[in-house]
Amino acid sequence: xxxxxxxxxxxxxxxxxxxLPQGGCLIDTPGMREVKLSGDEDVADAFEDIExxxxxxxxxxxxxxxxxxxxxxxxxxxxxxxxxRFLNYAKLRDEMEAAATSQAERKAEARVMGKALxxxxxxxxxxx
Ligand SMILES: [Zn+2]
Numbered sequence: 001x002x003x004x005x006x007x008x009x010x011x012x013x014x015x016x017x018x019x020l021p022q023g024g025c026l027i028d029t030p031g032m033r034e035v036k037l038s039g040d041e042d043v044a045d046a047f048e049d050i051e052x053x054x055x056x057x058x059x060x061x062x063x064x065x066x067x068x069x070x071x072x073x074x075x076x077x078x079x080x081x082x083x084x085r086f087l088n089y090a091k092l093r094d095e096m097e098a099a100a101t102s103q104a105e106r107k108a109e110a111r112v113m114g115k116a117l118x119x120x121x122x123x124x125x126x127x128x
Pocket of ligand 1: 054057058063065067069071072
């Protein structure tokens with residue numbers, strides 16, 4: 001299971017400038033997101049054993065929390081899988097998901113803005 005579905009579609013993503021309270025700006029660019037996404041592959045590779053266990057979870061989108069039939073939880077309970085290692089994995093996975101979510105939100109936002117702009121242009125120039 002990988003979160004790389006949006007790979008290769010970054011070229012149209014707008015740049016976002018986030019003003020920082022201590023001054024200056026944080027520039028969030030598609031390029032930086034790409035760096036983070038390519039890091040995700042390392043996460044999957046580094047936690048190959050957990051990924052292999054996750055295949056046996058009942059649900060494909062298992063969060064390895066309280067889901068029934070979770071193979072990762074079972075391995076933790078049996079002591080086969082180290083708890084600290086799992087927590088590291090969960091933390092990195094959460095970060096990956098947060099990055100993917102904020103990217104999807106920005107895309108949706110851009111789509112709404114684009115629609116509103118199109119409508120305004122249509123209202124202004126579309127009627128003859
Ligand atoms: Zn699971």
